[in-house]
Amino acid sequence: MIEKYHKKKKGKKHKASILHRRDGTCFLCAMHGDYRYHKVLHEHHIFGGANRPLSEAEGLKVYLCIPHHVDGPEAVHNNAGNMLILRQIGQREYEKTHTREAFIEKFGKNYL
Numbered sequence: 001m002i003e004k005y006h007k008k009k010k011g012k013k014h015k016a017s018i019l020h021r022r023d024g025t026c027f028l029c030a031m032h033g034d035y036r037y038h039k040v041l042h043e044h045h046i047f048g049g050a051n052r053p054l055s056e057a058e059g060l061k062v063y064l065c066i067p068h069h070v071d072g073p074e075a076v077h078n079n080a081g082n083m084l085i086l087r088q089i090g091q092r093e094y095e096k097t098h099t100r101e102a103f104i105e106k107f108g109k110n111y112l
Contacts, residue, residue, distance in 0.1 A: 018059035019046075019093055027062035028074070028082065042069040044076060046090040051107050060090040087111040 020027045024037040027044075041063040045055040055061060068082070069075055076083045091111045094103050104110050 015057060015059040017061045017063070019089065020062040022063050025063075026065035026068055027086075028064060028068040028076075038065045041065060044069055044086075046086050047107055054106055055090075058094060060094065062086065084111065 016022075022041070024039075024041065025035050026038055026041060029036065029038075042065075044062050044064045045052045046060045046062065047055040064076065067075060070077050073079060074082060076086060088111050091103055091107075100110065100112075
């Protein structure tokens, strides 16, 4: 039998979050003073959809517990208010090193 040569795929390098360390705390819980350790955290890209790769490249992501990510009334995927808060925080952080015009050009909208 002839062995086939398979080229190994290179994994993408993921930039660390510029907003939040992956230390077991939920970003939104911590905003409310709850610093409990969570066994499971989901990585949430603040600017999703077509902007998800841009969010990843700029480190605009946070780590959320399941109730704050996808399950429940406070989850960012169910609560437009919480989603807006995260986008505003992300835009402010981006604008520490870039201009507002650069943000709008890259992400297509001003959230502030």
